[in-house]
Amino acid sequence: MGRAQASITAVEAALGVLLLFGVTVTFALGTPAPSSEQTQLDAYARDAVTILATDQPRHSGATRLAELTASFSSFEREKGAMERRLDRLLPDNVMFRLETAHGTVGYRLPDGVTTGVATTSTPTGTVTLRVWYV
Amino acid sequence: MRAQTSLPALGFALLLLTGVLVLGVAVADGALLDADRAALQRQAAVDLSDRLVAADAPLTERANVLNATAVAGLDARTLRTRYGVPAETAVAVALDGTTLASAGTVDEGTTITRLVVVEDTTERTLTPSFPARNRVTLPRRTERARLTIRPRSGTTVTTVRANDRVVLHNESGLRGTFAVTLSPTRTTQFSFEASALLSRGSVDITYYPATTEKARLEVTVDG
Numbered sequence: 001m002g003r004a005q006a007s008i009t010a011v012e013a014a015l016g017v018l019l020l021f022g023v024t025v026t027f028a029l030g031t032p033a034p035s036s037e038q039t040q041l042d043a044y045a046r047d048a049v050t051i052l053a054t055d056q057p058r059h060s061g062a063t064r065l066a067e068l069t070a071s072f073s074s075f076e077r078e079k080g081a082m083e084r085r086l087d088r089l090l091p092d093n094v095m096f097r098l099e100t101a102h103g104t105v106g107y108r109l110p111d112g113v114t115t116g117v118a119t120t121s122t123p124t125g126t127v128t129l130r131v132w133y134v
Numbered sequence: 135m136r137a138q139t140s141l142p143a144l145g146f147a148l149l150l151l152t153g154v155l156v157l158g159v160a161v162a163d164g165a166l167l168d169a170d171r172a173a174l175q176r177q178a179a180v181d182l183s184d185r186l187v188a189a190d191a192p193l194t195e196r197a198n199v200l201n202a203t204a205v206a207g208l209d210a211r212t213l214r215t216r217y218g219v220p221a222e223t224a225v226a227v228a229l230d231g232t233t234l235a236s237a238g239t240v241d242e243g244t245t246i247t248r249l250v251v252v253e254d255t256t257e258r259t260l261t262p263s264f265p266a267r268n269r270v271t272l273p274r275r276t277e278r279a280r281l282t283i284r285p286r287s288g289t290t291v292t293t294v295r296a297n298d299r300v301v302l303h304n305e306s307g308l309r310g311t312f313a314v315t316l317s318p319t320r321t322t323q324f325s326f327e328a329s330a331l332l333s334r335g336s337v338d339i340t341y342y343p344a345t346t347e348k349a350r351l352e353v354t355v356d357g
Binding site for chain 1: 144158162166183197
């Protein structure tokens with residue numbers, strides 16, 4: 001009889017310990033790990049767009065980005081140069097995709113990756129840059 | 135009798151639970167504090183880097199375009215006074231891995247990398263040969279230029295225009311070295327009004343085009 005009583009207390013204590021331990025683990029693992037990836041990628045996208053927006057034009061447009069958005073033919077002409085420029089500008093472990101009304105420059109955006117986004121407007125249209133880690 | 139036998143067990147159980155509870159609270163507190171600190175550090179790093187590359191910042195020409203001379207002048211005192219880095223926080227600012235300035239000792243901290251362009255001006259001289267007209271276009275944009283005008287005897291240069299704007303004029307003839315201010319946002323074409331077609335060597339134009347180089351600005355905040 002005495003054994004049964006003692007074991008119930010032990011079981012209760014064990015359950016209590018387990019419960020508290022669970023709560024502890026939740027705190028230790030469950031606090032949202034601050035996603036520095038998102039912040040960094042957003043900074044990369046914003047910086048790249050800012051730099052491109054003030055880049056001197058290669059032809060007669062206002063800026064390099066404006067030339068890209070001006071028309072389909074100028075987009076086709078500037079596409080390659082813009083891809084090389086972005087490739088050099090962004091760190092090696094970052095992929096990019098630049099979206100304009102006339103088409104996109106860069107790589108295909110994979111599913112489920114954290115992306116940094118920045119948008120800017122030019123006199124001839126809007127440009128959106130998405131960047132993500134390889 | 136039954137209650138008495140379970141008393142030591144109860145005491146032990148309570149002790150164990152209290153111990154685990156204290157441990158749990160300590161761990162939870164530590165985890166929350168860590169999360170807070172990392173987030174605050176990151177925010178501080180982002181804020182500082184934003185202020186360093188802002189369009190109207192002391193270091194920049196335009197947004198994200200750093201002036202090479204200004205960047206070389208950045209030091210710990212500037213970081214503390216102008217950028218308001220608190221005394222208990224350690225920060226380091228590096229350009230392409232080379233530390234520009236650091237205040238305090240940075241052990242780990244949080245780093246944010248910004249993409250920037252470092253702009254420096256070089257000096258170039260152009261000696262136009264004027265094959266058909268007294269006109270020359272500078273190959274690069276510049277915000278100022280120095281013109282040395284020494285026409286052959288018998289030839290007088292009365293007016294110099296930059297993109298149809300009169301920058302120099304003297305009815306009795308221009309001779310010597312003149313500094314002119316130009317628009318950095320347009321390509322400049324100089325046209326010279328002279329009594330005859332100018333020969334090569336009559337005019338030297340020294341201009342200061344900006345050369346840019348991409349770089350990474352790394353801002354690390356610790357504490």
